Amino acid sequence: MRKYFSVSIATLTALFLSGGVFSGRPARAQLARPQTQPIQYAPEFVAEIKKIQQAALASDYAWSQLAHLCNNIGPRLSGSPQAQTAVQYVAEQLRKLGLEVKLEKVMVPHWVRGQETAELIQFAGMAPHTTQKIVLTALGGSVATPAEGITAGVVVVNNFDELQALGRERVAGKIVLFNAKFDQQLADNGFPGQAYGQAVAYRGGGASAAARLGAVAALNRSAGGADYRLPHTGALRYADDAPKIPAAAVTTEDADLLAHLTQQGEVRMHLVLTPQTLPDAESYNVVADLKGTEHPEQIVIVSGHLDSWDLGRGAIDDGAGVVMAMQTAQVMKELGMRPKRTLRIIAWMNEENGLAGGRGYAEAHKSEIANHFAAIEADLGAGHPLGFSASGTREVLNLLQPLSVILQSQGAGVTRAAEENGSDIGPLGAAGVPTFAPIQDARTYFNYHHTAADTLDKINPKELQENCAVVASLAYTLASVPQSLPR
Numbered sequence: 001m002r003k004y005f006s007v008s009i010a011t012l013t014a015l016f017l018s019g020g021v022f023s024g025r026p027a028r029a030q031l032a033r034p035q036t037q038p039i040q041y042a043p044e045f046v047a048e049i050k051k052i053q054q055a056a057l058a059s060d061y062a063w064s065q066l067a068h069l070c071n072n073i074g075p076r077l078s079g080s081p082q083a084q085t086a087v088q089y090v091a092e093q094l095r096k097l098g099l100e101v102k103l104e105k106v107m108v109p110h111w112v113r114g115q116e117t118a119e120l121i122q123f124a125g126m127a128p129h130t131t132q133k134i135v136l137t138a139l140g141g142s143v144a145t146p147a148e149g150i151t152a153g154v155v156v157v158n159n160f161d162e163l164q165a166l167g168r169e170r171v172a173g174k175i176v177l178f179n180a181k182f183d184q185q186l187a188d189n190g191f192p193g194q195a196y197g198q199a200v201a202y203r204g205g206g207a208s209a210a211a212r213l214g215a216v217a218a219l220n221r222s223a224g225g226a227d228y229r230l231p232h233t234g235a236l237r238y239a240d241d242a243p244k245i246p247a248a249a250v251t252t253e254d255a256d257l258l259a260h261l262t263q264q265g266e267v268r269m270h271l272v273l274t275p276q277t278l279p280d281a282e283s284y285n286v287v288a289d290l291k292g293t294e295h296p297e298q299i300v301i302v303s304g305h306l307d308s309w310d311l312g313r314g315a316i317d318d319g320a321g322v323v324m325a326m327q328t329a330q331v332m333k334e335l336g337m338r339p340k341r342t343l344r345i346i347a348w349m350n351e352e353n354g355l356a357g358g359r360g361y362a363e364a365h366k367s368e369i370a371n372h373f374a375a376i377e378a379d380l381g382a383g384h385p386l387g388f389s390a391s392g393t394r395e396v397l398n399l400l401q402p403l404s405v406i407l408q409s410q411g412a413g414v415t416r417a418a419e420e421n422g423s424d425i426g427p428l429g430a431a432g433v434p435t436f437a438p439i440q441d442a443r444t445y446f447n448y449h450h451t452a453a454d455t456l457d458k459i460n461p462k463e464l465q466e467n468c469a470v471v472a473s474l475a476y477t478l479a480s481v482p483q484s485l486p487r
């Protein structure tokens with residue numbers, strides 16, 4: 001996942017907070033909107049959707065593709081050789097399925113992680129001639145410290161208001177830690193996106209807020225729920241009106257330590273961060289079409305993002321979303337089926353630290369926006385799917401009720417209105433294209449998200465199949481439903 005600051009937070013908040021959770025059952029919708037006629041699909045259409053659902057539930061194609069992306073290619077940060085190899089690999093695999101494949105060029109940031117170490121060299125009660133190690137990781141896009149590092153006192157704040165209250169006098173020359181806690185209880189109760197949205201603001205904007213008051217570096221408590229002393233990386237955003245200072249995420253355990261020790265007296269840290277920002281690199285969205293039989297000019301996008309952070313292997317974020325889209329094409333080929341509209345599989349580039357792929361696509365295709373019938377993105381891992389979310393009016397969900405009835409057989413019969421359904425398809429959504437995403441169990445997603453532990457073993461093969469079935473059935477339904485979507 002997800003998400004590039006305001007886009008991401010808005011997306012997640014919308015996804016989890018938007019009202020209108022309602023069942024896909026016709027009876028309930030009729031109660032709520034007696035004027036709405038329940039939609040029925042032709043029996044052959046229902047049978048086709050069920051065939052696709054069952055084929056996806058039984059296939060190991062997505063799993064084997066995900067294993068290759070994660071284990072053979074590895075992490076796929078924008079601009080890296082692995083990202084480039086992944087582009088070629090996914091393009092080749094989609095060509096093998098008979099799709100018409102194009103690589104659409106985008107320029108992406110090329111940031112490379114360096115050394116990242118920190119230790120406390122002064123704190124209350126310290127044993128003579130010792131230090132304490134602090135586990136941290138640079139935020140994507142961070143500038144470097146000098147090679148020998150910086151040494152400064154540490155101040156801890158819980159939020160932006162506390163920072164402002166300290167003022168320049170007590171912040172200048174210091175390393176500021178934003179100690180905003182990830183609300184695990186919120187996540188455990190089905191609102192992981194909102195918990196993430198609350199915590200991630202400090203990762204995105206903390207460095208510039210601290211720099212405006214003269215801080216020499218900024219740290220944030222990892223935006224996620226993990227234990228095991230794992231730091232969570234992610235992109236930061238430097239404001240134009242503030243000096244750029246180095247920034248890193250510390251583990252939750254080390255954030256607690258710093259909060260504890262700074263209450264007892266002066267704490268000084270030696271911090272070394274040596275990432276480099278290289279010139280922007282040429283990269284690509286992989287765009288692959290399975291032409292529609294009746295309306296080939298109308299496009300239904302099925303997508304995930306191919307780039308990932310560099311610490312892990314990009315399994316939950318977002319190799320899973322890419323292979324769900326690939327699986328959609330694979331079941332169509334396996335069953336010898338073609339949709340009425342064109343199915344366009346997209347593996348987006350640069351969701352994590354720039355959104356160049358999503359923005360570039362919307363710009364390059366803006367004259368054809370009216371032909372974009374719908375866009376789906378999966379970017380919240382591969383936990384058990386509960387249904388799907390959709391932008392737009394309730395009429396859209398009403399039109400898809402027969403699909404929800406089918407998906408209910410696998411426990412995925414919920415539908416929900418959500419204005420944003422994925423950062424890469426956000427620009428299309430803003431231009432009026434109806435957007436969709438699977439609704440997933442993401443209670444543990446933020447334990448691993450953007451950490452070294454985003455690895456293949458975090459994906460349950462059966463739950464990946466369930467997601468593939470939701471995405472493929474939804475994609476085929478959208479691509480072949482006789483009605484047009486209100487927009």
Ligand SMILES: [Zn+2]
Binds near residue numbers: 002305317318351379
């Ligand atoms: Zn993602």
